[in-house]
Amino acid sequence: MERDFGERISAQIIKSNLIRKISASLNRLLHRCFGAPAMRRLKVFLNGTLVGHPLHPMLTDIPIGAWTLTIILDLIGLLFRFPQLGLASGIAAGVGVAGALAAAAAGLADWMDVDPPEKAIGAFHATVNVSATVLFLISFLMRWGSHWQPGWGTFVVALAGYLLVSIGGYLGGLMVFNMGVMINRNAYRTGPGDFKPAVATRELAEGQLKRVLVEEQPVVLLRLDGTIYALGAVCSHYGAPLNEGTIVERTIECPWHASRFALDDGRVVQGPACAGVPVYDCKIVNDQVHIKLRQ
Numbered sequence: 001m002e003r004d005f006g007e008r009i010s011a012q013i014i015k016s017n018l019i020r021k022i023s024a025s026l027n028r029l030l031h032r033c034f035g036a037p038a039m040r041r042l043k044v045f046l047n048g049t050l051v052g053h054p055l056h057p058m059l060t061d062i063p064i065g066a067w068t069l070t071i072i073l074d075l076i077g078l079l080f081r082f083p084q085l086g087l088a089s090g091i092a093a094g095v096g097v098a099g100a101l102a103a104a105a106a107g108l109a110d111w112m113d114v115d116p117p118e119k120a121i122g123a124f125h126a127t128v129n130v131s132a133t134v135l136f137l138i139s140f141l142m143r144w145g146s147h148w149q150p151g152w153g154t155f156v157v158a159l160a161g162y163l164l165v166s167i168g169g170y171l172g173g174l175m176v177f178n179m180g181v182m183i184n185r186n187a188y189r190t191g192p193g194d195f196k197p198a199v200a201t202r203e204l205a206e207g208q209l210k211r212v213l214v215e216e217q218p219v220v221l222l223r224l225d226g227t228i229y230a231l232g233a234v235c236s237h238y239g240a241p242l243n244e245g246t247i248v249e250r251t252i253e254c255p256w257h258a259s260r261f262a263l264d265d266g267r268v269v270q271g272p273a274c275a276g277v278p279v280y281d282c283k284i285v286n287d288q289v290h291i292k293l294r295q
C-alpha cells in the first residue's frame with residue numbers, strides 16, 4: 001500500500017528490474033572484495049563500530065556542506081561579479097568530492113548488510129550520489145581549467161550535481177527514518193526496572209542460549225561456567241535473533257553478520273554493529289532466574 005510520497009517513490013524503485021540487477025551485481029562484487037579477513041577489518045571500520053555510530057551519515061555532511069558553499073559562492077560571484085570567490089568555490093567543490101568518496105566507501109560497507117527491499121533503495125541512493133559526485137568532479141575540473149574563474153556553464157553542472165545529491169539525501173532519509181536501516185534495534189528498551197522472574201534454573205543448560213520474554217522484552221539467557229548471563233535477544237545492528245547465535249570467547253556472535261556482544265555487559269566486541277545490546281542483572285530466587293535491566 002502506498003500512502004504518501006515516500007512510499008510511492010520507494011515502491012517504484014523496488015519494482016525496477018534494472019535496479020535489482022545493478023544491486024545484485026554490486027552486492028556480489030562487494031562480498032567478494034570484503035570476504036578476506038583483512039578486508040573485513042576495513043569494512044567494520046567503515047561501518048563505524050570504532051566510534052559507536054555509523055560513519056556514513058557523519059561523512060555525508062562533508063559533501064553536502066561543501067557543495068552548498070560552492071553553490072552559494074558561485075551565485076554571489078556570478079550575480080555580483082566577484083571573481084575573487086572562484087578559488088574558494090573551487091576548493092569547496094574539491095573538498096566535497098573527497099568527502100563524497102569517503103562517504104560512498106562507508107555507505108557501501110553498510111549497504112552490504114542491508115536486505116531487500118531496502119537494498120534496492122540503497123542501490124538507487126548510491127547511484128544518484130555517485131552521479132552527483134561525478135558532476136561535481138567535472139565542475140571542479142572545469143574550474144581548474146579556467147584558472148578558478150567559473151562561468152555559468154560550470155555553475156549549471158554543479159547545480160545539477162546539487163539537485164542529485166539532494167535527491168540522494170532524501171532517499172537516505174527514507175531508508176533510515178521510514179525503513180529503519182542502521183538504527184539501534186534496542187533504542188526503546190526500558191525494562192524491567194525491578195527484578196522479574198525470567199526462567200526456571202533447571203531450564204538453563206550449560207552453554208545453551210535460551211530466549212524468553214520478560215515484560216514483553218525478548219531476552220537471551222545463558223549459563224556458562226556456573227554464571228548466568230542475560231542480554232537483549234535482538235541484535236542492535238539489524239535485528240537478528242541472538243538466541244540463534246553462537247558463543248565465541250565470552251561473547252554472543254550474531255547469526256547474520258557476525259557482530260559479537262560481550263556476555264558481561266552487552267558491549268560490541270566486533271562489528272558491524274555500532275551499539276551494544278541491553279544487559280540484565282540476574283539473581284536466583286526459589287530456583288527461578290530473576291532479571292532486571294542494568295541502567
Ligand code: FES
Binds near residue numbers: 238254259
Ligand atoms: S543483524 Fe547484523 S550483526 Fe546482527
